[in-house]
Amino acid sequence: MRDWENNIRKVVPYTPGEQPKNTCVIKLNTNENPYPPAPGVKEVLSNFNTDDLRLYPDPRVDKLVNAIADFYKIDSSKVFVGVGSDDVLAMIFMTFFNSKKPILFPDITYSFYDVWADMLRIPYEQLPLSDDFSIVPSDYYKANGGVVFPNPNAPTGKLMPLDEIEDIIKHNQDVIVVVDEAYVDFGGESALPLIDKYDNVIVVQTFSKSRALAGSRVGFAMASPVLIKYLNDVKYSFNSYTMDRITIEAATAAVKDRAYFEETTAKVIKTREWTKKELKRLGFTFCDSKSNFIFAKPANVSATKLFEDLKADNIFVRHFSSPERINDYLRISIGTDEQMHTLIKFLENYSC
């Protein structure tokens, strides 16, 4: 072994969901939106002057920051943007989670939290969800270096009521509390109003789900101007120009089209509710998802077997082999009505 190997930051990397190259696949494995992005995005591409790509983008990303601020009716000093909410969350971990006390998050949750903590050498404690997969607010009353959880939670899709979130925040006034709302637009209630009441709260959202721009990589955080400033300081020290020129324009067009956003999220919700009824009829058990996926346990077959059989039939869903408590479940993204009909038909005819 060479000496330089001692100085390497060795990590166990996150494994992203499969991105099959076969386009015949019904892709219900990475919680993408089944509908295209807002029509304005197409226009952006048609009208974009390619010659401008020779110039650096605006490092402050004012145009997109202002469009997000307008949409949520908040001041632009309360908005931070990044290359997907993963980038935003990684920056938050780097900026705010530098205590010697452990940060707290659920044991069953977005699988990146422990990856970031491990990579950044942040101590952490994973608090078990209750038997019905709920986050228990009182578990978060103990001394800690910060708190982060998704709402709705992943991969359960379960929503925590806003008063319980506020309870966690009230008991954690000495640390930063991050509410990761990647899926909140599909029927959840955002903690956004709490950023004005508590200066230690950060709400994180993404353009990858409800705004159908997973391929563009855009996420954002909303918090008090003081927190946004600290976050920008670290971001400018890491990579000043993260958002490229085309993405700034595309994401701005997407966020400006409120009607399309409301229409497509409503469609996803409607399809989800239909899928729930069908899955229930077929004996599946699942939490009452308020996200664009359903985390469901089949009745008479192992999740692993059903996962493989679906895949053989070109229907991709997601299976997590660990932790053990969830390996009987499959996470099924909500596709179009047609895709969900195909899935339900497969399950109706399925005998293992």
Add this chain to the structure above:
Amino acid sequence: MRDWENNIRKVVPYTPGEQPKNTCVIKLNTNENPYPPAPGVKEVLSNFNTDDLRLYPDPRVDKLVNAIADFYKIDSSKVFVGVGSDDVLAMIFMTFFNSKKPILFPDITYSFYDVWADMLRIPYEQLPLSDDFSIVPSDYYKANGGVVFPNPNAPTGKLMPLDEIEDIIKHNQDVIVVVDEAYVDFGGESALPLIDKYDNVIVVQTFSKSRALAGSRVGFAMASPVLIKYLNDVKYSFNSYTMDRITIEAATAAVKDRAYFEETTAKVIKTREWTKKELKRLGFTFCDSKSNFIFAKPANVSATKLFEDLKADNIFVRHFSSPERINDYLRISIGTDEQMHTLIKFLENYSC
């Protein structure tokens, strides 16, 4: 002060060059390419199917990685891509610079190295350039936690011969040595062949200068497959999907057009050599730049005054107020022939 403030990573952020919104400006302040990106980039935008943006991009970025590997005639296992070379360098600092010994870099150099080291709490030592702004290889013989320098150096534009680079590498077999070649395509000689001879060497390049895609944010590293794997492990632990779908296509088109690349870099070099002659005639002193900028000291006026007077005339160049040794200099990016004629004409008529 609230308790959470103690846990914040406080940094002094890098200040990016001005991005004036006034388009009448002659912009010679951020080393952008005066020519547009390869024609294939325009085609990419015209033909891009916006609907695909709803899907996550390929986290491995195979298409672009393979195109870069083809261009440089190396195996794709030796290529890593990121969101600009700043992202690539930040990932390298995180992955490889984890020793308690200081990393070494020049005192006058790319102004981001100390920002990353400060932000990531990496100890460092800045080694003074010689009186003629040369990097002195023997300064880098001492024990250290890693070595990084640009070649050509920034903001001097001065090229270090390959045998001196190899000398530094030979004396640093126990650490990672990073050669940052942002400007190498404008007449420099790349250290790329050394990655096969030494498994501890990383060569970093960017699409922001010679490939005219500063607005797209693309950079890359080339090194032994072992180093690339460690780098990808950390990258996948930080942000799995950094490169967006449009940028992957645009950058692939750019790298595939070797003829356009050679033609436009040759034009920049020709304009640079003409500008050198003119600046010399006007009494400026400067290093023999092999980059797309000239770091020049005016004869009878302070750099600060000339900087302001140029700006008042809508000609933007870059002035660094620190370190003191360089505050008599201006960094002038190479624009089109027409832009450089305008600059020279201004200087001819200039009396302070």
